Amino acid sequence: MRLEIICTGDEVLTGKTMNTNFSYMSQKLSDVGLSVRWETTVGDDRESLLQAFQLASQRADAVIVNGGLGPTIDDLSQEVAAQAAGVELVLNDEWLTRMEDFFRRRSRVMPPNNKKQAMLPTTAEVIDNPIGTACGFALDIGKARFFFTPGVPRELRRMLEEQIIPRLLAKSGLQTIIHLKRFHSYGLGESHVDSLLTGVEALVPDGSVKLGFRAHYPQLETKLTARGADMDDLRRKLEVVEGEIRKRLGNFILGEDDQTLEGVVLAELAGRQATLSIVEMFTGGQISARIAPLPGAEAIFRRGIVARDLAEVCAAVGLEGAASEGEFTPQTAEAVARAAIRHTSATHALAVLIDLDQGADRIEFGGTICLAIAAAGKVESRRSRILGGREWVRLGAVELGLDCLRRHLQGLPVYERTDFEKA
Amino acid sequence: MRLEIICTGDEVLTGKTMNTNFSYMSQKLSDVGLSVRWETTVGDDRESLLQAFQLASQRADAVIVNGGLGPTIDDLSQEVAAQAAGVELVLNDEWLTRMEDFFRRRSRVMPPNNKKQAMLPTTAEVIDNPIGTACGFALDIGKARFFFTPGVPRELRRMLEEQIIPRLLAKSGLQTIIHLKRFHSYGLGESHVDSLLTGVEALVPDGSVKLGFRAHYPQLETKLTARGADMDDLRRKLEVVEGEIRKRLGNFILGEDDQTLEGVVLAELAGRQATLSIVEMFTGGQISARIAPLPGAEAIFRRGIVARDLAEVCAAVGLEGAASEGEFTPQTAEAVARAAIRHTSATHALAVLIDLDQGADRIEFGGTICLAIAAAGKVESRRSRILGGREWVRLGAVELGLDCLRRHLQGLPVYERTDFEKA
Numbered sequence: 046m047r048l049e050i051i052c053t054g055d056e057v058l059t060g061k062t063m064n065t066n067f068s069y070m071s072q073k074l075s076d077v078g079l080s081v082r083w084e085t086t087v088g089d090d091r092e093s094l095l096q097a098f099q100l101a102s103q104r105a106d107a108v109i110v111n112g113g114l115g116p117t118i119d120d121l122s123q124e125v126a127a128q129a130a131g132v133e134l135v136l137n138d139e140w141l142t143r144m145e146d147f148f149r150r151r152s153r154v155m156p157p158n159n160k161k162q163a164m165l166p167t168t169a170e171v172i173d174n175p176i177g178t179a180c181g182f183a184l185d186i187g188k189a190r191f192f193f194t195p196g197v198p199r200e201l202r203r204m205l206e207e208q209i210i211p212r213l214l215a216k217s218g219l220q221t222i223i224h225l226k227r228f229h230s231y232g233l234g235e236s237h238v239d240s241l242l243t244g245v246e247a248l249v250p251d252g253s254v255k256l257g258f259r260a261h262y263p264q265l266e267t268k269l270t271a272r273g274a275d276m277d278d279l280r281r282k283l284e285v286v287e288g289e290i291r292k293r294l295g296n297f298i299l300g301e302d303d304q305t306l307e308g309v310v311l312a313e314l315a316g317r318q319a320t321l322s323i324v325e326m327f328t329g330g331q332i333s334a335r336i337a338p339l340p341g342a343e344a345i346f347r348r349g350i351v352a353r354d355l356a357e358v359c360a361a362v363g364l365e366g367a368a369s370e371g372e373f374t375p376q377t378a379e380a381v382a383r384a385a386i387r388h389t390s391a392t393h394a395l396a397v398l399i400d401l402d403q404g405a406d407r408i409e410f411g412g413t414i415c416l417a418i419a420a421a422g423k424v425e426s427r428r429s430r431i432l433g434g435r436e437w438v439r440l441g442a443v444e445l446g447l448d449c450l451r452r453h454l455q456g457l458p459v460y461e462r463t464d465f466e467k468a
Numbered sequence: 469m470r471l472e473i474i475c476t477g478d479e480v481l482t483g484k485t486m487n488t489n490f491s492y493m494s495q496k497l498s499d500v501g502l503s504v505r506w507e508t509t510v511g512d513d514r515e516s517l518l519q520a521f522q523l524a525s526q527r528a529d530a531v532i533v534n535g536g537l538g539p540t541i542d543d544l545s546q547e548v549a550a551q552a553a554g555v556e557l558v559l560n561d562e563w564l565t566r567m568e569d570f571f572r573r574r575s576r577v578m579p580p581n582n583k584k585q586a587m588l589p590t591t592a593e594v595i596d597n598p599i600g601t602a603c604g605f606a607l608d609i610g611k612a613r614f615f616f617t618p619g620v621p622r623e624l625r626r627m628l629e630e631q632i633i634p635r636l637l638a639k640s641g642l643q644t645i646i647h648l649k650r651f652h653s654y655g656l657g658e659s660h661v662d663s664l665l666t667g668v669e670a671l672v673p674d675g676s677v678k679l680g681f682r683a684h685y686p687q688l689e690t691k692l693t694a695r696g697a698d699m700d701d702l703r704r705k706l707e708v709v710e711g712e713i714r715k716r717l718g719n720f721i722l723g724e725d726d727q728t729l730e731g732v733v734l735a736e737l738a739g740r741q742a743t744l745s746i747v748e749m750f751t752g753g754q755i756s757a758r759i760a761p762l763p764g765a766e767a768i769f770r771r772g773i774v775a776r777d778l779a780e781v782c783a784a785v786g787l788e789g790a791a792s793e794g795e796f797t798p799q800t801a802e803a804v805a806r807a808a809i810r811h812t813s814a815t816h817a818l819a820v821l822i823d824l825d826q827g828a829d830r831i832e833f834g835g836t837i838c839l840a841i842a843a844a845g846k847v848e849s850r851r852s853r854i855l856g857g858r859e860w861v862r863l864g865a866v867e868l869g870l871d872c873l874r875r876h877l878q879g880l881p882v883y884e885r886t887d888f889e890k891a
Contacts, residue, residue, distance in 0.1 A: 055680060056680075056682050058494065058504060058505075058507065059494055059495065059498050059503070059504070060490065060491035060492065060493070060494030060495035060498070060504075061491075061495065061682070061691075062491075062682065063486060063487075063488065063491050064486075064487055064490070064491070065486065067483065067487070067509075068483035068484075068485075068486050068487070069483065070483070071481065071482055071483030072482065072483040072484070075482055075483070080482070081481060081482070081483075082481075082510075082511070082516065083508070083509070083510055083516060083520075084481065084508070084509035084510075085506070085507070085508055085509075086490075086506070086507035086508075086509075087505075087506055087507075088505070089680075093505065093506060097506075100523070115658065115683075116658070116659045116662070117658060117659065117662050117681060118662075119680060119681075150831065150832055150855070151855050151856065151890065152855070152890040153887065156657075156659040156660060156663060157663075158659050158662060158663060159659055175831075176831060176857075197683075257484075258484075259484065323774075325753075325772075327760075327761055328757070328761070329753075329756055329757040329758075329759070329760030329761040329769075329772070330748075330752075330753030330754065330755070330756030330757035330760060330772045330774065331753065331754075331757040331761075332753070333752055333753030333774045334751070334752040334753035334754040334757055335752075336752070337750075337752030337753060337774055337776060338750055338751070338752040338754075338858070338862050340828075340829070340858070342776060343776040343777065346752075346774075346775075346776050347775070347780065348773070348774065348775050348780060348784060349748075349752070349753045349772065349773070349774030349775070350771070350772070350773060350774075351753065351756045351760055351769075351771065351772030351773075351774075352769075352770070352771050352772070353760060353765060353766040353769050354766065357770065357771060361771060361812075389784075406763070435761070435763070439761055
């Protein structure tokens with residue numbers, strides 16, 4: 046089955062918005078064995094949209110169109126879809142009611158121009174959007190089945206996974222079933238993991254297991270795609286490869302499949318009825334923000350304390366003595382973590398202190414991190430240096446702090462060297 | 469002049485690599501008044517490349533092709549360019565010498581497969597790449613001038629700016645220039661702003677000013693694109709429309725062009741040599757994380773305090789009395805903000821208290837927000853209710869808190885009703 050994607054919108058075409066929707070869709074589709082052959086981006090103009098739809102309809106069996114379903118005059122997808130298919134637009138009463146309900150549940154009155162979102166080509170099959178007012182739909186243009194999706198990322202993602210991928214798989218008639226297994230790691234770069242995993246695909250000799258990576262600093266996702274005749278066949282194939290990956294990546298694996306680093310940390314704390322306080326500097330509250338809002342965190346997250354200045358950090362946890370010394374060491378981080386436990390009556394504390402380089406942002410800009418984890422009389426600490434610009438340092442320090450806390454909670458060494466550190 | 473871009477490579481087509489080269493090129497080109505009309509992404513296969521080159525050559529006057537100039541067998545751009553133009557590939561001795569020098573200067577011997585990078589179509593004009601071995605080139609295919617560029621971002625960027633943009637400007641003989649003006653607002657939905665701005669385009673009767681929107685909840689970007697003969701013409705056209713937009717959107721405009729909400733807040737505080745402390749609950753540290761890591765914030769951001777529990781919040785700012793009452797009111801928010809000023813010796817404090825609904829996440833899940841801003845004996849507060857799921861409430865509360873702080877600092881009412889609130 047030949048599959049194409051058309052992205053629409055002046056925002057994307059002018060480069061003002063990075064086309065994250067495209068890379069998201071293409072990856073999700075390849076995860077289930079559907080590969081995208083051609084991508085087109087056009088702006089919000091009728092002529093280009095029509096031409097893009099016509100060209101794709103001549104080449105492809107299925108086409109996903111993203112964007113242009115909004116309520117404003119520059120949203121043209123329904124109108125041009127109808128034109129390309131040679132049909133009229135009609136008001137879909139069911140969707141209009143859905144939209145009115147949507148606004149009513151939010152105690153708002155639907156603005157009149159939203160009615161436009163319920164105008165669909167007569168031959169369209171509605172594709173549900175349970176979290177927005179943009180109505181997805183599918184229809185045939187030429188020999189291709191077109192799927193129209195909203196530009197809002199969370200609406201697109203849900204529609205793609207729940208509605209469109211099942212339809213595409215049915216259309217493609219793929220005989221085999223596919224399973225995607227994911228491992229999340231922090232601390233090893235893509236080429237390092239790639240070489241650590243040399244030969245694991247060959248553990249299943251028929252070539253039906255493929256390894257892939259997705260680097261989203263600071264985490265790396267290692268993806269294992271397996272094809273099989275049925276679930277038993279799949280499980281047999283995956284078992285041996287999964288075991289080998291766990292062995293080779295070891296402590297660096299922070300979670301699998303839908304697990305997240307913050308979710309794993311929260312579950313470990315919940316399992317021992319612990320409470321957590323977090324002390325931060327340049328990370329600015331971002332470490333707390335990964336844990337505190339999670340469902341269930343209300344019983345575990347005790348307090349977050351943020352200050353840019355070390356003396357202010359010490360004062361905030363009642364450590365005035367250390368503050369006057371102001372020494373930036375792992376020992377100070379340990380003292381801060383211990384003091385945070387006393388000061389907030391938590392069972393666990395994570396302190397991530399950062400001494401940032403001076404001057405303007407640049408690629409060699411770095412930060413030195415002294416972090417400590419205190420719990421029940423035990424305290425562990427480490428020092429780390431990260432280079433790569435302000436934002437790189439900030440992101441890296443957030444992940445390093447959370448991952449060291451995970452390692453501590455799982456009884457693993459917190460001081461294992463990562464690829465992102467300068468010696 | 470009609471301009472298109474073709475991006476090549478399996479990495480980009482599969483979504484493994486985000487297509488940052490495209491958005492970079494498109495923005496740079498529009499900065500000089502050259503707008504990209506169509507973008508195509510194809511993988512490393514001859515058939516797709518040839519078809520993409522042929523289609524673009526029929527539509528466009530100029531085409532930039534990115535990628536496929538490397539030394540490996542999947543780099544096909546020169547070969548397919550020659551095929552599309554109906555000419556042969558020949559060895560360019562000059563570029564071969566350049567490459568050999570390039571390797572010699574780095575004390576390396578040129579690998580034999582790099583010779584492929586000096587094979588160019590007979591009709592190609594060489595476009596210099598002073599920092600890499602991929603030779604840029606231009607040639608005519610059909611009626612269009614094609615420019616072939618390397619996939620390595622820093623090589624592309626230099627070649628685009630120094631070599632290709634001057635050639636495109638000369639070719640276009642551009643009569644008009646373009647300017648993009650942006651307004652950022654919080655609190656009004658896209659369709660509301662669209663209807664508030666009805667008729668503003670018509671203030672410039674020749675149709676050369678266009679309005680557009682980019683919604684990224686909770687903020688909305690309103691964009692004004694103007695075309696003119698010269699800067700004076702542009703300024704004259706924009707002045708009237710910009711003034712009208714400022715009048716109609718009023719206090720909801722939080723910034724223009726490259727300004728950010730957090731940047732505006734920081735600048736207001738810096739201007740009065742103020743210091744800021746922030747107290748948060750369900751937002752989990754995210755409000756602090758918007759301000760604290762900014763350059764310059766080290767002198768202004770005093771302390772961030774996060775707790776999920778109201779009694780814990782009160783304890784953290786030394787308000788034990790109020791804690792025992794635990795009443796969730798704007799008055800409690802005011803007391804917390806005042807106490808935060810005393811407790812952390814800041815000149816300003818923002819307290820964003822949230823009473824979250826119970827139960828599982830759902831679209832009607834909401835939160836009640838009581839926020840207060842205290843400064844120099846003055847305190848302001850407001851109550852707000854946001855519905856739409858946990859993440860929607862969290863994002864909305866972060867923006868509401870920061871925007872009320874902006875309003876306070878700019879002497880505007882903090883209690884103006886937004887579209888995102890339930891009555």
